[in-house]
Amino acid sequence: MRDDQRPDWDQIVEKHAGRVFRIALRILGSIHDAEDVAQDVFVEAIRLRGAGPVQSWAGLLVRLATLRAIDRVRRTRPTHELLESDCVCAAGPLEEAVASELAQWLRAAVGQLPDQQAVVFGLTYFEQLPRDEVAASLGISAEAVSTALYKARQRLMSRLSVFDEGGLR
Amino acid sequence: MTNSRDLNGFAELEPQLDAAVRAILSELVPDEAVDRVKARAKQLATPSVSRPTVSTPALRRWKRVWLVPVGIAAALLMALFLLPSTSSTALADIVAAVAGKPWLLAKGTGPDGEPAEIWFSAQNGVMAYRQGKTAIFVDQQQGTLDAFGGPADPGSVQRMPLAHTPRQGIEAARESFLALLSGDVQRAMQQGGQRVFEHTSKTVRLEGREWVEHRFMVGHAGQEGLRTETILRVDPQSNLPVSWRMRCGEKTLLDCQVSYPDHGPLTIAALGVPASAPLVDLTPRAEFKQILAATKAARRRFDSYHALVIESSRAGRREGGLCYQIWRSGNRWRVDQCRLPADVKAPEEANADAWWLAKSKELRSYPLEICDGKRLWTFSPVRAELGRLDPQDPQFVLIDSLQRRADDLLDREDPRSYSYMRQMPEFYAYEHLSQGASFGFRAEVRTVEEKGRPLTRVDIIKTSRGRPKDISPRRFWLDVNRSHMMVRKELYWVSKPDQPEGASEVVASARTPQGLSYPTTVREIGNAISLEDNSRSDTYVRYYLEFEVEIPDKLFDGEAVDVKKFWTQLP
Numbered sequence: 001m002r003d004d005q006r007p008d009w010d011q012i013v014e015k016h017a018g019r020v021f022r023i024a025l026r027i028l029g030s031i032h033d034a035e036d037v038a039q040d041v042f043v044e045a046i047r048l049r050g051a052g053p054v055q056s057w058a059g060l061l062v063r064l065a066t067l068r069a070i071d072r073v074r075r076t077r078p079t080h081e082l083l084e085s086d087c088v089c090a091a092g093p094l095e096e097a098v099a100s101e102l103a104q105w106l107r108a109a110v111g112q113l114p115d116q117q118a119v120v121f122g123l124t125y126f127e128q129l130p131r132d133e134v135a136a137s138l139g140i141s142a143e144a145v146s147t148a149l150y151k152a153r154q155r156l157m158s159r160l161s162v163f164d165e166g167g168l169r
Numbered sequence: 170m171t172n173s174r175d176l177n178g179f180a181e182l183e184p185q186l187d188a189a190v191r192a193i194l195s196e197l198v199p200d201e202a203v204d205r206v207k208a209r210a211k212q213l214a215t216p217s218v219s220r221p222t223v224s225t226p227a228l229r230r231w232k233r234v235w236l237v238p239v240g241i242a243a244a245l246l247m248a249l250f251l252l253p254s255t256s257s258t259a260l261a262d263i264v265a266a267v268a269g270k271p272w273l274l275a276k277g278t279g280p281d282g283e284p285a286e287i288w289f290s291a292q293n294g295v296m297a298y299r300q301g302k303t304a305i306f307v308d309q310q311q312g313t314l315d316a317f318g319g320p321a322d323p324g325s326v327q328r329m330p331l332a333h334t335p336r337q338g339i340e341a342a343r344e345s346f347l348a349l350l351s352g353d354v355q356r357a358m359q360q361g362g363q364r365v366f367e368h369t370s371k372t373v374r375l376e377g378r379e380w381v382e383h384r385f386m387v388g389h390a391g392q393e394g395l396r397t398e399t400i401l402r403v404d405p406q407s408n409l410p411v412s413w414r415m416r417c418g419e420k421t422l423l424d425c426q427v428s429y430p431d432h433g434p435l436t437i438a439a440l441g442v443p444a445s446a447p448l449v450d451l452t453p454r455a456e457f458k459q460i461l462a463a464t465k466a467a468r469r470r471f472d473s474y475h476a477l478v479i480e481s482s483r484a485g486r487r488e489g490g491l492c493y494q495i496w497r498s499g500n501r502w503r504v505d506q507c508r509l510p511a512d513v514k515a516p517e518e519a520n521a522d523a524w525w526l527a528k529s530k531e532l533r534s535y536p537l538e539i540c541d542g543k544r545l546w547t548f549s550p551v552r553a554e555l556g557r558l559d560p561q562d563p564q565f566v567l568i569d570s571l572q573r574r575a576d577d578l579l580d581r582e583d584p585r586s587y588s589y590m591r592q593m594p595e596f597y598a599y600e601h602l603s604q605g606a607s608f609g610f611r612a613e614v615r616t617v618e619e620k621g622r623p624l625t626r627v628d629i630i631k632t633s634r635g636r637p638k639d640i641s642p643r644r645f646w647l648d649v650n651r652s653h654m655m656v657r658k659e660l661y662w663v664s665k666p667d668q669p670e671g672a673s674e675v676v677a678s679a680r681t682p683q684g685l686s687y688p689t690t691v692r693e694i695g696n697a698i699s700l701e702d703n704s705r706s707d708t709y710v711r712y713y714l715e716f717e718v719e720i721p722d723k724l725f726d727g728e729a730v731d732v733k734k735f736w737t738q739l740p
Contacts (some may be wrong), residue, residue: 013207021206025198026193026194026196029196034202035205035209038206066592068507071549071550103189106189106190106192126190156186158188
């Protein structure tokens with residue numbers, strides 16, 4: 001079924017909910033927050049659906065999920081709330097602790113990137129989408145994806161421990 | 170065709186960055202959560218559903234276990250009592266009739282169709298609930314709530330202080346309930362935050378006689394989807410309810426017949442709880458009560474102020490960072506997000522406090538949270554489009570409008586910010602410490618000496634082996650000589666109770682004109698991690714406060730914010 005044929009809502013949800021939730025979870029690291037974001041994304045999507053045909057549900061939902069999750073990261077960082085039940089890791093205790101710290105750092109740092117860089121970075125590395133698919137989801141050229149990705153990595157590496165430069169947010 | 174990993178440049182990703190990405194990718198995505206997302210999203214297509222109730226990871230489910238019965242009881246009492254006295258003399262008669270009976274017993278089925286019973290006695294100040302293996306006993310005279318069958322430790326009775334039961338949903342019900350037991354209807358309405366939105370009555374004829382049916386819609390403003398419908402069938406001769414049904418949407422919460430026995434339960438044991446069940450007493454001891462009272466008083470009495478609050482990873486007071494502007498006046502506050510360019514620094518020769526406060530007058534800001542003492546508004550920026558920068562300030566993205574949400578304050582006596590407890594100095598300095606009274610946790614208080622100074626240390630200790638896991642053990646140091654200001658706190662994983670996972674401390678403090686201490690610099694220790702060598706660095710939160718300043722009332726009117734023209738403008 002093509003996306004622009006106004007498919008049944010349940011089918012859209014069934015097809016894309018997993019990815020929407022996964023994107024949000026990768027960015028936020030919290031099951032609860034990711035569920036909330038996923039819900040917001042679908043609320044927003046159903047409104048857009050009412051406004052006219054959607055060319056690509058996959059692109060729309062991926063974009064919304066990434067943006068809304070990054071918005072939430074920016075609003076909630078850093079809280080010092082230790083949500084142990086949110087940390088669902090497969091590794092052992094030591095590895096888990098190290099991984100958790102790294103993950104926490106990266107989430108906060110990605111949340112500080114400019115929108116486009118954050119979205120491109122998230123889709124590329126967290127969702128592991130190929131460049132062309134990232135470009136299609138965001139409605140930008142593949143070259144722009146490469147540029148944003150390069151800048152995002154440069155920025156992340158150059159800032160390392162700097163979480164709050166206070167600029168773009 | 171190149172594979173996706175090559176395209177993504179994984180192989181070229183810097184080792185530390187690669188490790189961080191892989192750490193995130195190693196986290197499991199629980200199928201049950203995906204299923205919940207799907208189920209809720211599918212409901213959106215149903216026209217009758219506004220926005221499905223957010224729920225239900227195990228964590229939230231257990232909270233609801235406690236919320237439902239207390240909420241039900243409160244809603245009943247709301248329905249019975251919380252109507253304007255002028256609305257119906259018949260209802261006043263019902264209130265009087267119920268209050269004149271030693272006990273009310275509602276017996277039937279509860280939320281899941283299981284047998285349930287609710288006991289209520291205004292004369293004894295008792296409300297009790299039993300469904301399945303769960304029992305709750307509220308004793309207003311003792312100020313305690315006993316719970317059996319909860320997830321914290323299903324085999325024990327957990328005794329909680331009513332005054333410190335956490336969680337907003339329970340707070341609303343609890344406050345209403347307490348006020349009602351005290352006979353203070355007006356306070357119940359204010360405290361509980363619930364309202365009766367609709368009341369109708371009609372006469373029905375059943376089994377050869379007439380009854381009066383009252384229908385109430387009860388809930389919180391702004392949460393239409395969560396309103397409960399209560400139908401009480403009343404005997405017009407005695408004015409006593411004989412049946413009681415409650416629904417929330419399509420879900421039946423309660424369907425009971427009501428009777429009026431002479432005797433009822435005066436302890437949780439009378440609800441069938443095994444005599445062998447140990448009592449875990451989580452009520453705070455006198456010393457902790459005094460600390461709670463002191464910190465609450467400081468929060469409430471804190472001076473009115475205007476502040477610029479800056480978060481930065483740099484130790485110097487001259488550096489900028491994430492920036493907030495805050496106004497507080499009495500029990501009202503407003504938190505704005507400021508647009509502070511990254512390169513702004515206070516000159517070396519300038520007084521940093523005065524310089525930043527003067528700078529605040531130039532900064533553009535928009536509201537994030539407003540509280541007028543009764544309601545709390547939160548605002549979220551809606552971006553114009555991906556990556557579009559603000560032409561007026563090209564370092565920042567363009568915001569198209571704000572999204573506004575309004576909620577009734579659930580606890581007007583002791584309101585708290587939803588999202589900015591760290592940024593508001595009075596909330597950071599005077600912690601609620603309410604986790605000392607959570608299910609499965611207790612508080613221990615001791616006097617310690619650090620650097621020659623006597624401090625009060627409060628340990629929040631987990632007492633059960635089971636849930637909840639989301640509440641972390643904590644340790645607070647309070648300085649009695651500085652109006653009980655918290656000077657340090659440490660947080661722990663439940664699984665590592667001896668190893669602090671996070672900490673923050675007051676580096677510098679000052680006093681308000683009224684003499685209350687507040688932090689001027691807080692260091693959040695090691696909350697930033699270097700990818701190069703895994704070393705940690707700190708975040709500093711700096712509070713620049715001014716007290717002798719005019720604070721316009723209109724700042725605290727969340728409805729007055731134009732979501733399209735949202736930049737804050739002071740007269």
